[in-house]
Amino acid sequence: MPEADLDAQHRPVLRLDEATIGFHGRTLWEDLSLELVPGEFLAVLGPNGSGKSTLLKVLLGLQRLDRGRVEISGRPARRGSSRVGYIPQQQTLPVETPLRSRDLIAMGLDGHRFGLRTRPKALHASVDQLLEDVGATDYADMPVGLLSGGEQQRLRAAQALASNPDVLLCDEPLHSLDLHHQQAVTELIRRQAQERDAAVVFVTHEINPVIEHVDRVLYFARGRYRIGTPEEVIRSEVLSDLYDSPVDVIEHRGRLVIMADHIEGDHCDVDHGGVL
Numbered sequence: 001m002p003e004a005d006l007d008a009q010h011r012p013v014l015r016l017d018e019a020t021i022g023f024h025g026r027t028l029w030e031d032l033s034l035e036l037v038p039g040e041f042l043a044v045l046g047p048n049g050s051g052k053s054t055l056l057k058v059l060l061g062l063q064r065l066d067r068g069r070v071e072i073s074g075r076p077a078r079r080g081s082s083r084v085g086y087i088p089q090q091q092t093l094p095v096e097t098p099l100r101s102r103d104l105i106a107m108g109l110d111g112h113r114f115g116l117r118t119r120p121k122a123l124h125a126s127v128d129q130l131l132e133d134v135g136a137t138d139y140a141d142m143p144v145g146l147l148s149g150g151e152q153q154r155l156r157a158a159q160a161l162a163s164n165p166d167v168l169l170c171d172e173p174l175h176s177l178d179l180h181h182q183q184a185v186t187e188l189i190r191r192q193a194q195e196r197d198a199a200v201v202f203v204t205h206e207i208n209p210v211i212e213h214v215d216r217v218l219y220f221a222r223g224r225y226r227i228g229t230p231e232e233v234i235r236s237e238v239l240s241d242l243y244d245s246p247v248d249v250i251e252h253r254g255r256l257v258i259m260a261d262h263i264e265g266d267h268c269d270v271d272h273g274g275v276l
């Protein structure tokens, strides 16, 4: 590979530098410094209210930091950037939604580049390619409201990938999907991000469905955070230290189970290997 391409592979597409945010006197996270390179997959974990979605809002340019800097592809994060793709939480679309799969994806394409009115052929070809990339060609012309949750989530992934973003933000995209579709959607996001040299920031309550794809974990709790590989972070001593309270991490039939006797205000979803 030419040296310039190698450099590009290691150039951060996302950079947070001593980023701090809080509301009404409560710090959500403080002095968060982080760089993601193309193709990297970061899982963001933490209990309810720990600031996971707020991180996505900061990266989307919808929320200002109290302190520090946030850059996407070398520029300050800004609202509406085509460098950022966003997959929202899984929500079932109403049956009567008047859109076909291909219409939903076309909505994600950058109108300036593809010239919706002036270059319909180019738009059509791009939509077809995206449908193929996410394995949705078979239902390209189906009304989206008739598709299953997993099929709809594939389309949302295609929509988010349409502008060829450098950073793909995923806000609990597996919520309410069954295990099979959780794995399929995660694999799809991972593969597409790698092929397109995009970094992934993946907010989730459950580590197990994504663990084999995760390069690093960012774990928020109690106004603090830990970052590292899953093996470095999802450990009893690291999480006990983060929560300042005993936490047990055990492996059960290949799944990580995180348990704590009692942490006020949090819950432990033992069955799903969920996050405290």
Ligand SMILES: Nc1ncnc2c1ncn2[C@@H]1O[C@H](COP(=O)(O)OP(=O)(O)OP(=O)(O)O)[C@@H](O)[C@H]1O
Residues within 6 Å of the ligand: 023, 024, 028, 046, 047, 048, 049, 050, 051, 052, 053, 054, 055
């Ligand atoms: N604009 C805002 N003004 C005031 N408080 C806010 C604002 N945005 C978020 N918060 C608060 O910050 C905290 C963190 O919210 P956030 O949505 O980031 O949590 P989360 O980790 O994504 O939680 P969950 O797992 O429940 O989705 C919450 O207590 C929320 O009420």
